[in-house]
Amino acid sequence: MPEFKTPRGMRDFLPKEAAAMKYVEGITRELAMLYGFQEIITPIMESYELLTAKSGEEIRQRMYAFEDLGGRKMGLRPEFTASVARLMATSLRNKPKPIRLFCFGSLYRYDEPQLGRYREFWQSNFETIGSSRPETDVEIIALTNDLFQKVGLRNYWFKIGHVGIIRGILGMEGVKEEDQNRIMQLLDKNLWDDALAVAKALNVSEKCLATLKKVFGIKGEDSDKIIKEVKAAVKNYEKAVSAAENLEEILQLLRGSGVKFDMSIEAGFARGLEYYTGIVFEVSVPELDVSLAGGGRYDRLIELFGGEPTPAVGIAHGIDRITLSMEKQGIQPKIETGRQVMIIFIGDKLKSEALKIASILRSAGIPVELEVMGRAVARALQDADRRGIKHAIILGPKEMEKQEVILRDMTKREQHATKIQNLLKEIEAKRKT
Ligand code: HAM
Numbered sequence: 070m071p072e073f074k075t076p077r078g079m080r081d082f083l084p085k086e087a088a089a090m091k092y093v094e095g096i097t098r099e100l101a102m103l104y105g106f107q108e109i110i111t112p113i114m115e116s117y118e119l120l121t122a123k124s125g126e127e128i129r130q131r132m133y134a135f136e137d138l139g140g141r142k143m144g145l146r147p148e149f150t151a152s153v154a155r156l157m158a159t160s161l162r163n164k165p166k167p168i169r170l171f172c173f174g175s176l177y178r179y180d181e182p183q184l185g186r187y188r189e190f191w192q193s194n195f196e197t198i199g200s201s202r203p204e205t206d207v208e209i210i211a212l213t214n215d216l217f218q219k220v221g222l223r224n225y226w227f228k229i230g231h232v233g234i235i236r237g238i239l240g241m242e243g244v245k246e247e248d249q250n251r252i253m254q255l256l257d258k259n260l261w262d263d264a265l266a267v268a269k270a271l272n273v274s275e276k277c278l279a280t281l282k283k284v285f286g287i288k289g290e291d292s293d294k295i296i297k298e299v300k301a302a303v304k305n306y307e308k309a310v311s312a313a314e315n316l317e318e319i320l321q322l323l324r325g326s327g328v329k330f331d332m333s334i335e336a337g338f339a340r341g342l343e344y345y346t347g348i349v350f351e352v353s354v355p356e357l358d359v360s361l362a363g364g365g366r367y368d369r370l371i372e373l374f375g376g377e378p379t380p381a382v383g384i385a386h387g388i389d390r391i392t393l394s395m396e397k398q399g400i401q402p403k404i405e406t407g408r409q410v411m412i413i414f415i416g417d418k419l420k421s422e423a424l425k426i427a428s429i430l431r432s433a434g435i436p437v438e439l440e441v442m443g444r445a446v447a448r449a450l451q452d453a454d455r456r457g458i459k460h461a462i463i464l465g466p467k468e469m470e471k472q473e474v475i476l477r478d479m480t481k482r483e484q485h486a487t488k489i490q491n492l493l494k495e496i497e498a499k500r501k502t
Contacts, residue, residue: 078180078188085404089392090191092402094173096219097193097386104212106171106195111152113175117142120151123344123370126254131179145177149194150344150367150383157198158376166199166379185359185390195364196383198371203319206348206366209384211328213352213362216386221400225361226331228351229320230338232365233312234299236346238280241306242273256339261285276305285337292320295334302336312347319348344370350384356397362386407436410496411453413446414464423464426474426489433493435500454479460496 075081082090101108121129124147133145146152149172161168172194180186195212197205210227217225232253239249248271255264268281283302289295296317303309313336320334340349340363347366354361364384371379395402410430414423427437438458440449446463453461461484463475468486476495477484487495 076188078182080187080189086392088404089395089402090388092404093220093388093391093395094191094193096216097171097173097388100212100215100219101171101193101195103215104169104195104208106169108171108173109153109156110174111149111156111172112146113177114143114145115152115155117144119155119374120144120146122151123342123373124148124151125250125341125343127257127341128178133177133179147176147178148342148385149174149176149192150196150342150370150385153194153196153198153383154367154370154374154376154381157371157379157381158374162376167205168198170196170198185357185387185393187389190390191388192385193388194383194385196381198379198381201366201368201380203315203322206319206382207322207326207328209364209382210323210350211326213350213364213384213386214328214330216362216391217330217352220391220395220402221398222354222391222394223398224331225352225354225394226333228333228335228338228353228360229316230335230349231312231316231347232339232345232349233315233347234284234303234309234336235281235339237309237312238277238284238303238306239268239273241308242277244268244271244273250343253339253343254341256285256337257341261337280306287336288333288338290331290333292317292324292332292334295336296320299336316348340365344373347382354394354398356394357390359390360387361390361394406457408438408456408458409436409500410460410462411438411440411449411458412462412464413440413444413449413453415446416466419464419466419469422469426462426464426492429493430496433497435493435496450477450479460499462492 117134120132128147132147135143137143153170175189175191177189179188182188195209197209236249239252252264252267255267265278265281269278280302287295287298287302296313299313300310303313338349344367345365346368349365351360352362362384366382368380371381412423412427414420423439427439430437450461458479461477461479463477468474472489473486474489474492475484476487
């Protein structure tokens with residue numbers, strides 16, 4: 070037999086790593102509850118057409134796509150937003166708005182593996198559907214900030230932009246949407262000169278080229294100053310001005326709400342996904358070259374999937390990258406091992422008694438492990454110690470005649486005989502101390 074390996078770009082999560090991921094997942098679930106998001110579970114594969122409709126060239130090229138046995142072209146989901154938009158255009162179409170949906174699960178992209186970039190990764194994804202008001206955008210940003218605060222990450226910053234600024238300029242110059250998408254893809258990779266060259270080749274005006282060049286260079290932390298600069302730069306392009314005003318409104322509201330974090334506002338910032346129509350954001354930490362979360366407003370996707378015109382805004386948090394950043398910053402996730410009690414029995418005759426006691430304790434919610442290796446007591450205790458078990462219960466024939474067992478405190482290395490009927494009470498009392 071060959072040596073079987075984990076597929077390239079994919080990982081096995083051993084208990085400690087799985088627990089760290091579950092810890093972050095737990096916090097995202099807590100936030101979903103606090104902000105009123107309800108969980109939905111969608112299929113891991115969807116039709117290729119749905120997944121590629123507005124995802125952008127990069128995701129299209131990196132999809133795990135295949136034909137199923139029925140000859141349908143399918144894809145493993147590279148993100149959740151397309152599935153959510155499909156639901157909004159179908160089953161959830163007539164539900165009262167707003168609708169706040171939370172998804173958690175694995176996604177697949179044929180990315181080139183590197184630190185923090187995998188072919189299978191996990192996201193917590195939040196979408197608020199039905200409102201175009203700036204408070205919706207602010208809440209998505211605030212929720213994300215809460216997540217980073219709660220996991221304890223330091224020095225993270227938000228990059229914030231608005232795709233309506235560049236699209237507004239290009240649209241008013243008559244640049245078709247597909248061509249705009251090409252330019253946005255280049256901006257997503259910070260290839261400013263290439264983006265300008267494409268615009269030039271599309272015969273936009275000199276004024277347009279000069280405006281784009283100026284806009285690409287506008288970035289900074291002072292939101293009032295940045296918005297002022299953008300407005301001045303795009304004054305001849307009405308649509309770009311209203312995009313800048315929308316961004317201004319959101320940033321003012323954010324400031325007024327008291328949510329504080331480091332941010333860089335970048336007028337030329339675009340994201341790879343094509344469906345964004347408004348504000349866009351990403352979160353980064355100094356330890357990683359890749360972003361930890363990303364999202365934005367997409368007001369036309371649901372309509373494109375055959376639904377009613379429905380505004381929406383959302384974000385996805387990369388759980389793998391958040392966990393990795395915590396590790397890099399030396400942040401220990403709070404992990405409850407659950408290792409409380411080990412039951413060790415001497416001689417096969419006491420096997421059923423051991424199982425019975427295990428069952429009584431578990432019914433009372435106490436985690437119990439049974440010694441199943443047939444080890445002698447000393448070896449079994451050594452093993453319990455190594456694995457951080459707090460209490461051992463030893464069943465011996467002499468004690469059992471008196472309906473007693475030995476209860477051993479593994480930390481204090483003390484033990485005493487106790488009646489079986491008192492065992493549960495004693496362990497519960499010890500758990501509380
Ligand atoms: P995205 O920026 O493509 O946005 O992905 C969001 C996050 O998923 C990234 O910031 C990153 O943390 C994680 N991620 C993406 N690719 C990988 C990878 N290869 N390995 C590890 N982590 C990765 C979206 O997916 C949008 N659907 C977000 C959204 C929701 N926009 C509106 N609503």
